[in-house]
Amino acid sequence: MIALLLRDLKLALRAGGGFGLGLAFFLIVTVLVPFSVGPQSSLLSTIAPGVLWLGALLACLLSLDRLLALDWEDGSLDLLATAPLPLETVVTVKALAHWLTTGLPLVLAAPFLGVLLNLPVPGFLWLVVSLLLGTPAMSVIGTFGAALTVGLKRGGLLLSLLVLPLYVPTLIFGAEVARRGATGMETQTPLLMLAGITAATVALLPFASAAVLRINLR
Amino acid sequence: MTLTVTDLAIARGGVPVLEGLSFALQPGKALILRGPNGIGKTTLLRTLAGLQRPLAGRIEGAEDQIAYASHSDGLKPTLTVIENLSFWASVFGTRDIQPALDAFALNELSDRHAGNLSAGQKRRLGLARMLVTERPIWMLDEPTVSLDKNAVQMFADAVRAHLGQGGSALIATHIDLGLNGEVLDVGPNKAKPKPIDDFDGGFL
Numbered sequence: 001m002i003a004l005l006l007r008d009l010k011l012a013l014r015a016g017g018g019f020g021l022g023l024a025f026f027l028i029v030t031v032l033v034p035f036s037v038g039p040q041s042s043l044l045s046t047i048a049p050g051v052l053w054l055g056a057l058l059a060c061l062l063s064l065d066r067l068l069a070l071d072w073e074d075g076s077l078d079l080l081a082t083a084p085l086p087l088e089t090v091v092t093v094k095a096l097a098h099w100l101t102t103g104l105p106l107v108l109a110a111p112f113l114g115v116l117l118n119l120p121v122p123g124f125l126w127l128v129v130s131l132l133l134g135t136p137a138m139s140v141i142g143t144f145g146a147a148l149t150v151g152l153k154r155g156g157l158l159l160s161l162l163v164l165p166l167y168v169p170t171l172i173f174g175a176e177v178a179r180r181g182a183t184g185m186e187t188q189t190p191l192l193m194l195a196g197i198t199a200a201t202v203a204l205l206p207f208a209s210a211a212v213l214r215i216n217l218r
Numbered sequence: 219m220t221l222t223v224t225d226l227a228i229a230r231g232g233v234p235v236l237e238g239l240s241f242a243l244q245p246g247k248a249l250i251l252r253g254p255n256g257i258g259k260t261t262l263l264r265t266l267a268g269l270q271r272p273l274a275g276r277i278e279g280a281e282d283q284i285a286y287a288s289h290s291d292g293l294k295p296t297l298t299v300i301e302n303l304s305f306w307a308s309v310f311g312t313r314d315i316q317p318a319l320d321a322f323a324l325n326e327l328s329d330r331h332a333g334n335l336s337a338g339q340k341r342r343l344g345l346a347r348m349l350v351t352e353r354p355i356w357m358l359d360e361p362t363v364s365l366d367k368n369a370v371q372m373f374a375d376a377v378r379a380h381l382g383q384g385g386s387a388l389i390a391t392h393i394d395l396g397l398n399g400e401v402l403d404v405g406p407n408k409a410k411p412k413p414i415d416d417f418d419g420g421f422l
Binding site: 081 | 267268270271282284291293294304305306310311347
């Protein structure tokens, strides 16, 4: 289990592994927003939580199609399925590796990009907290989508279409936490909803991912 | 552990390819799988390895016993030979990968990235994976593709050593490996294993 996690982290960090792809995309989106909507700082600070959350979500989405596809193409998914590791563990570890290489860097980068969008000071803490709570759900849901589309040629588009509606609740409540935090409002309700969604997806979706992977490997 | 297959029927893409297949693979024995292209040899190996469900029939003694090598070796091009092999060793809970490196003469290549290996060297690394699984039943699908004469000999020696330690192997191949194994000829929709008719008789 640890071996699989370490291998995936190593693969992501080595040349061509795709580490930093999501981060670069996140940076590009947030840097370009002030150019497209205009430099009024009041407008930017109003839309900052939503833009940052949307940017993080799309950056996450960008790296999903490689999550299982590479292992499928080189045959290691077949070999992992015949190994002593249960597929539930395999998909959980894959989601964890995806979060560590994509989700966590986005969480850490978000405050710096918040400065570019004139995010109000109280919003920084809530932005980080909401992303920290929300990004694991995005990795787990993404792994489910990747398991559904593994083996399909050009499955990336279908994967995005499948995953996008599943991301909507996380986006709604995550962005709401950050928005309320930035304007000094009470954040408890959306925060609990966000935490609930993450807890439920992390607990249940690995079983669904393993089940569809089993069917897809046949 | 004996692998026993009884009245097995398998399908590829929903189309039945083999039916009525019965054989037993005993410890220390190799079974060479022969048959024309598209007859279902790969499907049979995948079914026995648990990657596919059979249409009908029983497979006994396969649970957690099979090391499977498909056409592709599951190698990561940006990892070195040692890293690739160590990964599979950890997955299967094996500590020592040195015997596997020795058996397929991979010591000199150990620090090379798998992406820089030739096709034959990659295949050798893929086959070395079988040794680190430490599982008794090997299922090999065309293992000698892109291997040169020496490497084929290396592979045959490794299989012989594996059989000598009480393991068994089911190998789909068209070349003569010089193994003391029985041959299972599979034909369209019917498999007739010659040397174990008596065994079949027991079931029929």
